[in-house]
Amino acid sequence: MSTALGQWLAEWAGGRLDAATFTARLGAGRCLLILDGIDEVPIVHGDGHRRTCPRACLLAALAHGLDDSTQAGNRLLLTSRPYGLRPEDLRRLNLPEAPLAALDEGLQSLLICRW
Numbered sequence: 001m002s003t004a005l006g007q008w009l010a011e012w013a014g015g016r017l018d019a020a021t022f023t024a025r026l027g028a029g030r031c032l033l034i035l036d037g038i039d040e041v042p043i044v045h046g047d048g049h050r051r052t053c054p055r056a057c058l059l060a061a062l063a064h065g066l067d068d069s070t071q072a073g074n075r076l077l078l079t080s081r082p083y084g085l086r087p088e089d090l091r092r093l094n095l096p097e098a099p100l101a102a103l104d105e106g107l108q109s110l111l112i113c114r115w
Helices: 002-013 019-027 054-071 087-093 105-114
Strands: 032-036 075-079
Touching: 002 019, 002 054, 032 054, 054 075, 054 087
Parallel strands: 032 075
Antiparallel strands: none
């Protein structure tokens, strides 16, 4: 997981973060990984010739490497709308949950105005 994530971050960061630095910090337990919007990761991607399942791949990689990563001291904050994670995904990840309560009408209006 750390190698793939490090390579993706290095590409995305445009040279501001190299994969080796990220991997070293992750190995030292010095990272807070914030994966915001898992529900926005496509379930299926591709055409009739080549199809991938990006969300399933991401969740499988997280489930595989999560214990080692958190035991090293890293932390993970994963956000999703309720439909983004199936019950089996939640069981496999075994992360504490903190569901958000619905906003009343006044708070909804305030959120819309401030957005």
